[in-house]
Amino acid sequence: MNSQSEATTLFQDILATGAVHSVYQPIVSLQDGQVMGYEALIRGPQDSMFQSPIAMFEFAEQNGELYKLEQLAREKAIQGSILEHPQQLLFINISSHVLYDPGFVPGKTLDILLKYGLKPSNVVFEITERTSIEDFTLAQKILEHYRKQGYRIAIDDAGAGYSSLQAIAELQPDFIKIDRSLIENIHKHKVKEYILETFVTIAHKMNISIIAEGIEIPDELAKLTRLGVHYAQGFLLGKPQKVPADIQDSLRMLIGQHRKVQGGHMNWHIGDLKTPVKTFDKKSPISEVADYFKKNQEAVGAVIVSNEEPVGLMMRERLFQQLAGQYAFSLFWNRTIESIMDETPLIVDEFTSVEQVSQMATSRSIHHLYDLVIITTNGKMAGIASIRSILESITNVRMESARVANPLTGLPGNLQINRELNRRIHEQKPFHVVYADLDYFKWFNDRFGFQKGDQLIQYTADIMQQAISVCGTPLDFVGHVGGDDFIAISVAAEPELLCQEMIRRFEQGVQMFYEDEEWEYVWDRSGNKVKSEGVTLSLSLVVCSCESPISLEDISQTAAGLKKKAKAYPGSIYYFQNIG
Structure with a gap:
């Protein structure tokens, strides 16, 4: 018997006896770290040539048996389902070719669901990019039929297949799954970050949820959480298993720490x-x-x-x-x-x-x-x-924010800053205040013009918020005191790291504002000639332990003294002091 006939015999035996099983990989919310659902992944008989699902599906497609295999896979996925409550979702893979198969008729999946106590509202059909969709009009009609029954649709491998964007535009899925190729080391690659930001923006406008696949290290998870990606999946969060383990508390804490901060806007729940x-x-x-x-x-x-x-x-x-x-x-x-x-x-x-x-x-x-x-x-x-x-409530919040926000940066202004400081003082829980001030900003404005000056102010606002996203918590606050003065109020565990991150980010990007010009001296606000390479950032870190009563005046006076010290030092620097 040749290898082809051996494969055919084994494959037909698999179909006849249902000798496949499902494993389940968790899909986790990047808002609260809870399991939103599971992707069902089919596995063939152990230690056989079809143990790998790729080999099994490729053989099925080559031999015109794809529909039968996918039907079996769907039934096994539903049969072994481990959903813990009615709001969780089960993601089931289907290839686009199966959509056009005459055997893919309404009702069969519903019968299986009812048999095992599930409903269409629990199921997401995940269209894989193994084969590109050839007839979008027909696919639209078929999928619309399933949507009316309560099923949802996901596009898999977005960012890998050439037709992904067209599939998103034509099919308007409920979920977009971002391929591992875009996720791997995203914390090290700005281009990948920009591409994913674009996906998040598109998804936001179309009310689609983004699922990032293939997350393997905490740095990837932290970056995706900060970018506002909705859900995540990968070996870091859980490997495909018959009975997946719970998500580690440390990963839930990481998600909570890096959850996208709405930089200073009033964030009502x-x-x-x-x-x-x-x-x-x-x-x-x-x-x-x-x-x-x-x-x-x-x-x-x-x-x-x-x-x-x-x-x-x-x-x-x-x-x-x-x-x-x-x-x-x-x-x-x-x-x-x-x-x-x-x-x-x-x-x-x-x-x-x-x-x-x-x-x-x-x-x-x-x-x-x-x-x-x-x-x-x-x-x-x-x-x-x-x-x-x-x-x-949204209208009221926006009107209030617009009334008191800084018009250049959109950050909360002095009214909201004072409210926030008074609230923290009243709570009597430890917090930190970082005052940020640009050195030689007047010189920069005079030399490069007001438009460039405004851009530098906006850049400083951005790096303050980015640093809070990286080193702070979702409860932190960023405000714009006015001009080139900013404030951050944080409960971060390591406030000095927060200051270091602000300085690092500022120094990393400020050079782009100089248009390759060179100089040896700048002028301070008093018109004195100072040797400097350009604008620097002075930070005053006031650590409020709140073990004894403190006031706004105490914070302000302490910050003023620290600012004087920082201004006397050439270059970007921070000084800190404990009060209360």
């Missing part, structure tokens, strides 16, 4: 807007819910729960539309509410930012645009927020 709402168990009869809405005319919706966890939403208007038909009343009246509830409402954790929830809510289909947003605490039901309350 959706939990601040939550209000109580009536809940019903999913087994409650429809008649009970209808009676509640009849007796409470002001109630626009109710949340459906199971063991205190939200599993659905029932809006008043939609319920009465369901009951309005000629026979609907008698047909539905005694059935349970889970049979007609919305199974895929918008459910968010209480610490999700109001801005992020607004984007998620307003990008829903027109039929669900004004549905209530369900808010949870540790996965349990906590309350709801209406679209009106969300939009009003």
